[in-house]
Amino acid sequence: MKPKIRDILLKSPSGKAEEWLARQKNIEWANGLNPRLAKESTVNEIGEKKHEDPDHFRDRFVGLRDSKAFVNFMESCTRCGICLDKCHFFISTGDVNNSPVGRANLVRKMYRKGNRLKASDIDLKKIYSYYYQCTECRRCSVFCPQGIDQAEITRNIRDILTEMGMVPDYVAATLAQVFKTGNNMGLNPMAIGSAVDFVKEEMKEETGKDIDIPLDKPKAEILLIPSSADIMVNNDTLKGYAKVMHALKKDWTISTATAEAANFGTFANERILRQFGDMVVEEAVKRGAKEVVWGECGHGWRTANNYVRYKLADHGIALQHVHQITDRAIERGQITVDRNKNDDLFNYHDPCNLARGGNLVNEPRKVLSAVVRETVEAEYTKDKTFCCGAGGGLLADEKEWNESRAWAGWPAVYYSWKTGANTMVSPCAIDKAQFPFVIGYHKVDLKMKGLMDLVGFAIEV
Ligand code: SF4
Numbered sequence: 001m002k003p004k005i006r007d008i009l010l011k012s013p014s015g016k017a018e019e020w021l022a023r024q025k026n027i028e029w030a031n032g033l034n035p036r037l038a039k040e041s042t043v044n045e046i047g048e049k050k051h052e053d054p055d056h057f058r059d060r061f062v063g064l065r066d067s068k069a070f071v072n073f074m075e076s077c078t079r080c081g082i083c084l085d086k087c088h089f090f091i092s093t094g095d096v097n098n099s100p101v102g103r104a105n106l107v108r109k110m111y112r113k114g115n116r117l118k119a120s121d122i123d124l125k126k127i128y129s130y131y132y133q134c135t136e137c138r139r140c141s142v143f144c145p146q147g148i149d150q151a152e153i154t155r156n157i158r159d160i161l162t163e164m165g166m167v168p169d170y171v172a173a174t175l176a177q178v179f180k181t182g183n184n185m186g187l188n189p190m191a192i193g194s195a196v197d198f199v200k201e202e203m204k205e206e207t208g209k210d211i212d213i214p215l216d217k218p219k220a221e222i223l224l225i226p227s228s229a230d231i232m233v234n235n236d237t238l239k240g241y242a243k244v245m246h247a248l249k250k251d252w253t254i255s256t257a258t259a260e261a262a263n264f265g266t267f268a269n270e271r272i273l274r275q276f277g278d279m280v281v282e283e284a285v286k287r288g289a290k291e292v293v294w295g296e297c298g299h300g301w302r303t304a305n306n307y308v309r310y311k312l313a314d315h316g317i318a319l320q321h322v323h324q325i326t327d328r329a330i331e332r333g334q335i336t337v338d339r340n341k342n343d344d345l346f347n348y349h350d351p352c353n354l355a356r357g358g359n360l361v362n363e364p365r366k367v368l369s370a371v372v373r374e375t376v377e378a379e380y381t382k383d384k385t386f387c388c389g390a391g392g393g394l395l396a397d398e399k400e401w402n403e404s405r406a407w408a409g410w411p412a413v414y415y416s417w418k419t420g421a422n423t424m425v426s427p428c429a430i431d432k433a434q435f436p437f438v439i440g441y442h443k444v445d446l447k448m449k450g451l452m453d454l455v456g457f458a459i460e461v
C-alpha cells in the first residue's frame with residue numbers, strides 16, 4: 001500500500017517535522033494564523049475602503065447566487081474527500097478547514113441559508129484566515145470528480161473581502177506599489193535604468209559582446225514584460241531574455257511603466273486585475289508594438305493568457321510567452337545552444353498557473369531538454385504539480401507565515417529532491433523566491449534556477 005502522503009513531512013532533513021506536527025494537533029488556526037491586515041491608508045491607496053461590515057459581506061455573498069459556476073461549486077460536492085490530501089495546506093497542517101472541501105464548507109454553510117443568511121451567521125475572521133490560506137493553485141480541482149474549482153471560490157470570497165479592506169498587508173502594499181510605479185517592487189525609472197545598466201555590463205564581461213536591454217524605446221515591435229524581480233534579483237533570467245532577443249535580432253523594448261509580469265490583482269479582486277492588465281495593453285498600443293512577450297511569472301502568465309491576450313487582440317497585437325519564442329527559435333535553428341554549458345541533472349517544476357491555467361507545459365520542457373545535459377521528471381508533474389506554497393499572495397515575510405510556507409512548499413521540493421536531480425528549475429518569480437527558502441529550511445541539497453537563466457548560459461551570442 002502507498003504510504004499516506006502526509007508521511008513525507010517526516011522525511012524532511014530539517015529535524016523539525018515532529019515538533020511541527022505536534023503543534024498542528026493543538027493549534028487554532030483561525031486565531032493563530034491571520035496574515036497581518038492592511039492599514040486603512042494602504043487600503044485607500046488601492047481604491048477600496050476599510051469597512052469590516054458583516055452586512056456588506058452578507059449582501060455581496062447572497063449575490064453570488066447569480067453566478068452559475070459558484071452555485072454549481074456549492075451544490076455539486078459529494079463530500080467524497082478525494083481533494084483533502086491534494087492540498088499542500090492540508091498535507092502540511094492536517095487541519096480540515098485548511099483543505100479544499102473544508103474551506104468550501106465554511107461558505108457552504110452560509111450558502112445553504114440562502115436569503116435567510118444573517119450578518120451574525122458570518123465569522124469574518126475565520127473566513128479571512130482560511131481564504132488567505134489558499135494559494136489559488138487549483139490542484140484540488142484536477143482531482144475532484146465533480147471538477148469543483150476551489151480557487152474560483154477563493155477568488156469570489158476574496159473579491160468581497162478586498163472591497164471591505166480585508167486584504168493582507170503584503171498583498172495591499174504590493175498592489176499600491178503597482179498603482180504608483182507599475183511594478184511590484186516600487187522601482188522608479190531611474191532605479192530600473194541603473195539595474196539594467198549593471199546587467200548589461202555583466203553580460204559584456206561574460207560574453208565580450210554588447211547585448212542591449214532597451215528601455216522605453218518610443219516605438220518597438222516587441223514590448224517585453226519582465227518580472228520586476230528579474231530586474232533587481234533574478235538577473236540571470238533577464239540576461240536569458242536579452243540574449244534570445246539579441247540572437248534573433250528583434251526590435252524590442254521594456255517599458256519602465258510596465259516592468260511587471262505579475263498581476264497581484266489575481267489575489268485581490270477582478271477590478272484591480274483588469275486595471276493592471278489594461279496598463280500593459282495601453283503601453284503596447286502607445287509603443288506601436290505588434291507583439292507582447294511575457295516573462296517568467298506563473299499567475300502573471302495566466303492573467304495575460306486569459307485576459308490581456310483578448311484586450312491586445314482588439315488592437316491587432318499578439319501575445320506570446322518568452323518560452324514559446326525560445327522553443328520555436330531552437331526548433332528552427334535560429335539560435336544555437338550548447339547543452340554542455342548546463343552540465344547537471346535538472347528537474348522541471350511546473351508552476352501551478354502555467355500548467356493549470358496557462359496552457360504552458362510542453363514548450364518549457366522542450367526548451368529545458370535543449371539547453372541542459374539531462375532532465376528527470378518528478379512523480380507529480382504537469383497538471384498534477386504541487387504548489388510552491390507561496391502563491392496567492394502568501395509570500396509575505398511574516399513570522400508565522402514563514403514557517404507555514406516552509407511546510408506548505410515541502411511537497412513540491414520533496415518530490416523534486418526525490419528524483420535525484422541537482423537542480424530544480426521553475427520559470428516563476430514567486431517560485432524563485434519561495435523554493436530557495438523552502439530548500440534552505442529543510443536543509444535539502446538542491447539548487448534552484450529559472451528556465452531562461454539556463455537558456456542564457458547555453459545560448460551562443
Ligand atoms: S473532491 Fe470534489 S466532490 Fe469530493 S469532497 Fe472534494 S470538492 Fe467535494
Ligand code: SF4
Pocket residue numbers: 086087088089099100103133134135136137138139140141150151154387
Ligand atoms: S486551490 Fe490549492 S490551496 Fe486552494 S484549496 Fe485547492 S489545493 Fe488547496
